[in-house]
Structures are given as C-alpha cells and as structure tokens.
Amino acid sequence: MGIRDKSFSVDVIEKVVVHAEEPWTDHWLPFTNLDLLVPPFDVGSFFCYKKPSHGDFATTLSALKDSLSRALALYYPLAGEILLNVDVGENQIHCNNRGVDLTKAVADVELKELNLYNPDESIEGKLIPKKLHGVLAIQVTELKCGGIVIGCMFDHRAADGYSANMFISSWAEITRSEPPSMLPSFQRSILNPRCPTTYSPSIGNVFSLFEPPTEPAHDQTNNGDDLLINRVYYIEGEQLNKVQHLASENGRKRSKLEAFTAYLWKIIALSMEDSENYNRLCNVALAVDGRGRLGQGGGEEKKKLMASHFGNVLSMPSGSKRSQELKEMSLSDIATNVHEFLQTATVKDHFLDVIDWVEERRSQPLVAIAFASKEVSVMISSGTRFHIMDKMDFGWGKVVFGSCHVPSGRNDCYVMTLSSPTNNNDWIVYMHLPMKHMSYIELHASHMFKPLSAEYLRI
Template identity: 25%
Template sequence: MFSVNHVLRVTVCAAPGGSAKPQRAVKVAEKSTVRTRKLPENPKVELATFDLPYITFYYNQKLLVYKIMAEEFATVVEKMKEALAAVLEEFYPLAGRLAQDEEDKVLYVDCEGEGGVEVVEAAAEEVEVAELAVGEAPEELMKELVPYTGVMNLEGLSRPLLAVQFTKLKDGIALGCAFNHAILDGNSTWQFMTSWAQLTRNEPISAHPLHNRSLARPARIPLTLPISPAAHELANPNPIPPSSLIARVFSFPESTILRLKSAANSSLPAETKPFSTFQSLAAHSWRSISRARRLPPDSITIFAVFADCRSRLQTPLPDSYFGNLIQAVFTGTAVHPLLTSPPEFAAGLLQKAIESHDAAAIQSRLEEYEKNPKMFYYTDAGVNCVAVGSSPRFPVYHVDFGFGRPERVRSGKNNKFDGMMFLYPGKDGGKGIDVELTLDATAMDNLEKDGEFLAVGGDDEP
C-alpha cells in the first residue's frame, strides 16, 4: 500500500500532560534596522479594501532553512542585508509603517518616516538543519527562530512591517521572516523573497512590483480599530487559539497526488470538467479531517479557500501586483453526505464554490465590506472549519540566496487555528505537495492513525 512518505511533527502548543524536551536557547547577538537607500516617489500607499480584513490577523511567518558552513554565516548575513536594503527600493511599503489619517480614519503605509526592517542576528549552534528540515521541532524553538509570534497586523502602527531573523545553526542558517499580512498576500510575499534572493546573487530582479492599489479597488474606507489611539494598545485582541493544537507536515508525493486526482475523477460523466489537483487533495483532506474530528452526522462543516483574485477581476491584474488580492471562498455540507459519498461529492462542492467566485462575486463581497467594515477573528471560522492558505504554486524552493535551495520551508505559529492548512510544493521537486495542518490534539492523533488518509491506494510499499 502506498502511503504519505513523510510526516514532519511540530508541536504548536503542548498538549496537557505532555513531556517537554530540554530546550536549546537561541542567543540574540545583535538587532539593527535596514532601511531603503532612497525614498520612493509615492511616500503614501493607501490600503485597499482587499487589505483591510486582515488588520486583526497576525503577522504571516515563514521559516527557510539552508545548509551552509558555520564560518560562512557572517559573510552570508552581511551580503543578504546589503541586498535587503537594495530590494526595499522596489518593495518600499515593507520599509514603512502603518498610519491612520486622523480626519477620515483611512489606513495607509507611511513610506517616508523613520521606518525600516527589523533585523535580528542570533545563534543556536547546537541545532542542526535536519532537526528543522525533517525532524521534530519544539514550539519554543520555533518561536525563537521566527520573529513576531503573537503580533497582530494592526501593531504595524508602531512596529516594522517586516522583521527578519538570521540564526546561525550548527551546520546552516535559519531565515525567519514575519510579514504584516495587511500589506501583502502570499503571492506578493514570494515575489519579494525571490527578488531579494536574486539581488543577493548579484542578478537583476525578474519582475518589478506594481504598487498602485487603486487598480484593485479605489474606495477609501474608514476603520475604527480596536486600539487605544493614544498608546496604540490593543483594546480587543484577537482570541488566542486553544492550548491543545498540534501542527504536522504531511508530504504527499506526486504518485499519491495523481491517485487522489484519478479517484476524484473516475466516475465523472463524459464532457464534465475534471477536478483539479487542488480540488482533489482538498476534498481528501476535508473528508479525512471531518472523520478525525468524530463529528456528528448532522453537524455542518465548512471549507474555506483563500483564493487569489488577480485573474478573476473584471480588469485582471498581473501577478506582480503588490498587496492583498485574496478573498475567502466558502462552501459547506452536513458531515453525513461528506463522509458517505464518493470523493467527487466533496470535490464538486469545492469546484462549484471556486468557479462561482467570479468578478461579480468579488465585487459584491467588496461592496458588502465597504458598507459595513468589520474586524475578523479566529472564532469567525467556526468549530468545524477547514481552511486553506498558501499554494503549491508558490516558488518557495526557488529562493536561492547563492548557497542553494532551502532544505525546508515552513510556517511559524501565527494564524494557525484548528483546521488551518498551508500548502507548499514538495521539497523534493516534481508535483508533490506538502500539507502543513493544525488540528486539536485528539483529532490529530485520530488522523495519524487513519489508514484511509495516509494510504490512498496502489501497490507501492511505504
């Protein structure tokens, strides 16, 4: 029986009664600020309607782990910092600060003040690359490697919009990045990372960012933020996720992905549009997670996809548009038909929801928000939700700063709630997909014992 070929274990919050391993401290050696080398022509970038729903989410965290010789660390970091200053000339909103017009309460990025990117240099010289790439990484270690855990996007009013940490490992370097999610989405994140890597390699960037956010939506929306304006202190923080969440990375090789897709499409009538790779894998995950949660047959479960709207707008925008151009697309069903029907039932629900989110649906969602702007919190997802962010199409393993591709790309703790999935391309290349999933500890234990989730048919040996 063919099975998922690797499971990477990450404890997001230790389950009650669990034993803790001795922690190796990450020692901070230096903190500095890297600023753009010239002021932009447009020093004020107003946030668009697409950006505003994420103001009460947390900074989006990514960790990239590379193999290098220990003695190369100082040279590598200095070169990456020089390239960071250069790339900020193109991606200048990341060097700014959030601000709010005192008169009309419109949020914008101030790009001409005393901004810059926070840079931390640290060392964890007892930690090996393999622990972060293929082994178990304790929560406390992850928190020390990736900055801004627990920091909300609206705190960008007083904090940098990008924080970077270089940590020297025993045999490599850990690059932890925290991006303010009200400023950019996943597409823009990896455009920035790719461009930064290209400049570090002394190559020109391959695509210049498009900063005109009025192309996405010209409306100016006042917001009442849950903060004390004088002190910029949170008045109504986003609820903290439960303390029993567990994260795992399940690696689905290309052969398994093809079998899932074949199973979902096997019974479709002729001339019916086939299900995509994403729809097939998402349907498999949705059904498996619902089964692992032991949900009552008549309960409702929701699936949410954060869909890129660049190509869906009435006037499409290119991938180079820098900002947020995503919206959550929802579908749902009772648990009984989800689990008792063949895979094409779930895949069909997902396909219909995604394809119906066209320019008209996007416009309607924007208008609805503009009439009644609101803050969004984890509790809005509901108790039986599965949500997908990131994409296996993002070139995360092409971020080469001159010393090879990452050994592993992972997410930090932020924005992980019960049922949240992040999809990445498989680190070994091909069309494999890594699924980084967070679940309640009990449900995760059930899922890991679920042969139907981990083995999807075929004659290969694990």
C-alpha cells in the same frame, strides 16, 4: 540572551533595524478593499539552506543586510508601520522608513537534526521572529553545521503569500547582484470600486460582517485535544493520483487541489464523529488569488500591473456541511461540492463584486463567511505555484526546505500545500489544526500524510 529547551538552544547575537536605502518619501499608503478583508494577524515563512560554499556567517549576514536595505527601497511599505491616519479615520501603512527589525542568531543544532515535522518544537519562538514593531521582522540563524535559516514574519494586512514571496525573491536576486525579475506595484487605483457600486447577492455566501462571539467556541475541553498545533507532512505523488482518481469517479475530472480538499474535509468530519461531535457543521474554505482574473480584458499593461501588485488579492469561497453527511458521501460527491463553491471565485466579475461589496462596508470589520461562526472551519491555500525552491536562492544554493508558519497564538485552522523540493510529483503539506484532528489523521490516514523527515529531504 538565549532561547533554550530540551531539543536545542538559540542565542541571539545582535538585533538591528534595517532601513530602506535612500531615496524615499514619507507618505501614507491606504489599504485596498481586498486588504480590508484580512484580519490583523501575522503570518510567517522560513527557508533552510545548507552551509554556503564560500564566506563565513559574518560576511553572509553583512551581504543580507545590505541587500535588504536595497530591497526595501523597492518594497518601501515593508519598512513602514500600520497606524491610524487621523485625517481619514482609517488604518493605513505609514511609509515612514521606520525600518525592519533584523535578528542575528546562532543555534546549537545541525540542519539534519531539525524536527521540521513539528515546527512547534523546531521553528516557533526559535528560528522565526516575533514581530514586535512595523510590518515585517526577519531573523537569520546560523546552525551548528554552518547551514542557515531565514525566518520572516509579515503583517498579513499588508501582504498575502504571493506578495511575501515576491519580496523574498527580489531580496534574493539583489543579494545575487541581479536586477529583480519583477518590480512591485502599489497602485491602489487598479483596485478601485466601480461607480456606482454593484454586486451579486452571492457575495453574501463568501464574506460577511464580523461579529465577535458572545459565547466560548464549541468543543473547548481541558484535555488539550482542542489545542491548535503545527505539523508538516509529505504526500507521495502516487497517493495524490489515487485521491484524484477517486474524486473523479463521477466522470468529471477534478484537480489535485479539489481532490485533496475533499479528502481533508471528509477526514476532519470523520474525526468529529469519532470524537462524539455528532452531526456538527464543518466548513472548508479555499484561498483564491484574483490577480490573473482581474488582469483579464485590460490589455498587457493591466495584466502586468495585477501580476506585480503588492498586497492582498484573495477571495475565500467555502462550503458548509454537517459531519454526518460528509461521512456518508463519496469522495467524488464531496469533490463536486468543492468544485461548485470554488467556481464562484474563478471569474473576474466575482472580484469586482467583492471590491464593490467592501466599499459599502469599509468602516465595519469583515470576515470570510466560513469563519463568521463558532463552527469548525479550515482554510486551505495552495502554495505550489510559488516555486520557492528555485526563487529563494541568495547566492549560496537553493532552498533545502521552506514553508509558511502560523504563530501559536492564532486560533484559526489553516492548511497550505507546497511543492516538494525532492520530488516534483509529491506535495509538502503544512497544517495548523486542533490536536484531536491531527491525531485522527495520523492514525487513520498515515498512508497519505507522512511526517516530514531529514531522510525525505535528503539532508
């Protein structure tokens, strides 16, 4: 069985199901109210390594399978399935130790030859698995040079990026025969709603009921410009500093993330105007982790429980403006707008309000307000805090490169910023955007967004 195209081929050698090491108990784990804000889609991540200095691939894979079984004993929901619990009438995680599908493969390509700038060519359908069953699927691939790529695909309803990285970090630590630095918590009561429920009307500016569209999305053409593609760039620290300086020209210093969001928001608006989508609404949303906020004021125990909580603890505040207005605004004015909508989700009360708001709508599909319409909407998430280059060491060396990956079937626009593995001041930026916006960015912002290359990664 193999996957082959003009660039390189991948041959699947073995497929096994890895179960959690005993003991485990069969039970149902309900979703929290914050989990219910996540649509039923998958999200992936992959990690590239140079050839291990010791042991062959068979030995390496055997060690990974053994440590995965032990890691799943701690992260037992990942070995389960999301099913309808008929007793309560809701989807829940059935912790039944169904197991994780693990694929062993070999690829006819060297690490330095991987076109990481274009994951659609090098990663999609090749080095990251499709999840056909369960909550998690993993593929371990040996490259022609002896390098290794570990690809994972998670059901986003069970884990956000923080949780996924917590699991992979623990799996790596167990593989290195070290105790996990953090044990996961699945205590649902920590995110229970208040009684009685109460919330600010401003939650309606962040989330809404999901209503399936009755008409096709705008701007659907037959020339492929609206096709969503994946690209990976690096941004030099000097460029980030320049954008931050421009975003702070009104006398109020903005963070690099706020400045980057403002810059990307404007350039997408310019792309819309350039493609004759005049004066259309353009939405941008930011993913905000609530663990630190919800852990405030409850003592050290509450703080630790929130830091180790496995699941989704995200809010997605957003801004909406017309492309013509964004075109005429200064970067500092756009950054001020970003700062203002972002502030709504940076306090504990916001997340408590979200939990209560969801409680009154548990039986209904919910969505971030930015994605409730057919207008252009882009979600931006910061992964710079994950420190994946240091934590994902399975015992044969640090990650050469790692990134998230959105499967090609997803039609939502997504951008993630990551720390650079070669320069602490640089960023890696993963983008899942329509081709027309990506082409505009490469034509008009090539000084900012530079295609990721083996030379930059020093491999």
